[in-house]
Amino acid sequence: MVMIRVRSRDGVERLTIDNPNITIAELKTLIELQLHVPLSNQTISLQQNLLLAKTPADRSRFSDMANPDIQLSSLGIGHGSLIYLSYDGEREIVSAARRPSITPAGSFGKKMTMDDLIAKQMRVTRQEAPHSQLVSFDRDAANAFQSYVNETLAFAVKRGGFMYGTVSEDGKVEVDFIYEPPQMGEEEKLLLMRDSEEEKLVDAIATGLGMRKVGFIFTQAIGQDKKDYTMSYLEVAQAVELHAESGLKEWVTALVKLKVNDDGVADVHFEAFQMSDMCVRLFKEDWFDFERGKEGEEVDAKVSRMKKDVVVGGKDVREVDNDFFLVVVSIFDHQGPLSSTFPIENRNFPVTTKAVKTHLERTKSLPFVKRISDFHLLLTLARFLDINADIPALTQCVHSQTAVPEGYQLLIESIANAGV
Structure with missing residues (x-):
């Protein structure tokens, strides 16, 4: 039996585990069961400054215990170790004497395995609201x-x-x-x-x-x-x-x-x-x-x-x-900032530079930045451009709808004429 100390804004509480080789995911499940902090609301860390974090963004910087698959022993966590817990909202503080037993009903003296314990906590219910408005x-x-x-x-x-x-x-x-x-x-x-x-x-x-x-x-x-x-x-x-x-x-x-x-x-x-x-x-x-x-x-x-x-x-x-x-x-x-009239990639027929020429001729009455404001056109052009210099420069023009430098206009026109 191993005892881990958990310090939160409520003080220090003790968590009992059977095996120091459990994973972080299993530890968080035990915190949910014994300390009544929902798993989705937990941020845990070995760094004390976690307790000073006020917002989810602040807490996200404490990632030393973010990987659910890491075993506690690999982090040097053992009997008597202290970890820090941060959460939002309120919870019921349960004394050690009142915490639920990990012995299943009807099996006096028989301890639950970690798999049994986690399975009992894995309750699948309908989520009422999405994260997307x-x-x-x-x-x-x-x-x-x-x-x-x-x-x-x-x-x-x-x-x-x-x-x-x-x-x-x-x-x-x-x-x-x-x-x-x-x-x-x-x-x-x-x-x-x-x-x-x-x-x-x-x-x-x-x-x-x-x-x-x-x-x-x-x-x-x-x-x-x-x-x-x-x-x-x-x-x-x-x-x-x-x-x-x-x-x-x-x-x-x-x-x-x-x-x-x-x-x-x-x-x-x-x-x-x-x-x-x-x-x-x-x-x-x-x-x-x-x-x-x-x-x-x-x-x-x-x-x-x-x-x-x-x-x-x-x-x-x-x-x-x-x-x-x-x-x-x-x-x-909604009507977004891009058009969708250029041939689309990975369909029945390959998209060639001839399609670029056809597209530019069809849109020649528009400002040049409008003529290239199509993702599928930009993807075709990107195959001939430098990913670290040309693509950022060209897409910035499209994003801000500012004039395309003459050098890029000539480059695009040369790409369009290459397959003719």
Whole structure:
């Protein structure tokens, strides 16, 4: 038995653990159980100055115990060690005598394992509110994405892309362009063949435009319309992986599908969600069992399977309805700063420099900065530019809508004429 001292604004309290080799994630679960501080509200550190931090931004600088997978012993934490805890709000201070026992009811003298303890704390409930106040789509960008799926692919297979834009301080997400990476879509599966070099160019362009990656958008095939789910377990798996990768709490997952209206006509329908905090936590801590459907196994696509029991509605279960992981986000639209008329990358036909020439000729009545204010055009040009000098300079002109230096105009025109 090991005793850890936990100092917070309430003073020093003692935490009892069985094994000094537990991870930080397991330690935080014990803090939630024994000290009544919700896991999502905890910041812990070995640095005393944590207690002086007043805001979430201040606390985020204390990252020495941020990795949930690190074992306490690797940080030199053992019997009698002192760690610091910061949290917002109020809590009930529970004396050591009144703290819940870690012996399960009906098994006197039998201690729970760490897995048992964590499973009892892993309660899956619906998250009432998203971190995003709303998501607003640039009309042209959203239309360019859905029209291709509707008119060219006929919603027969899945298609996906990354949404880029801005996030306001109050959680409003604005999507100003959609990047479609190389991919292979089937009726129920979508494989994103991500090109790291191309994504570096995309991120460099976005940074220069004052934007960042804010979400994932994908379509459901028309064959999925008869399935009894909002998102399949495969879609949940892909969506939560990308959400977790982003590190952005306001990250939005958008779903596009055909939906029959009251007149019997199929309309293109957009829905937006956030994967719940619990869903992201379960993914990061490797609770999901995504290895399903092998050797003819019957699979219920509307549920996600866990590797261990979780508590849903007071019951221990290993299958959770996918809807428990979805938090609805309101959808709006706007007219963003970019056009979406240039051919889009990674579709049926490669985009060449000839398309640049055609685009420039078609828009020659506009100021030059307006003519190049299209993400997909900028991505084509970026393949011929220096990522550290040219792309920031050019995107800054587009971002501020200021005149493009003559040297860059000549360079772009030469790129346009190169393939003629």
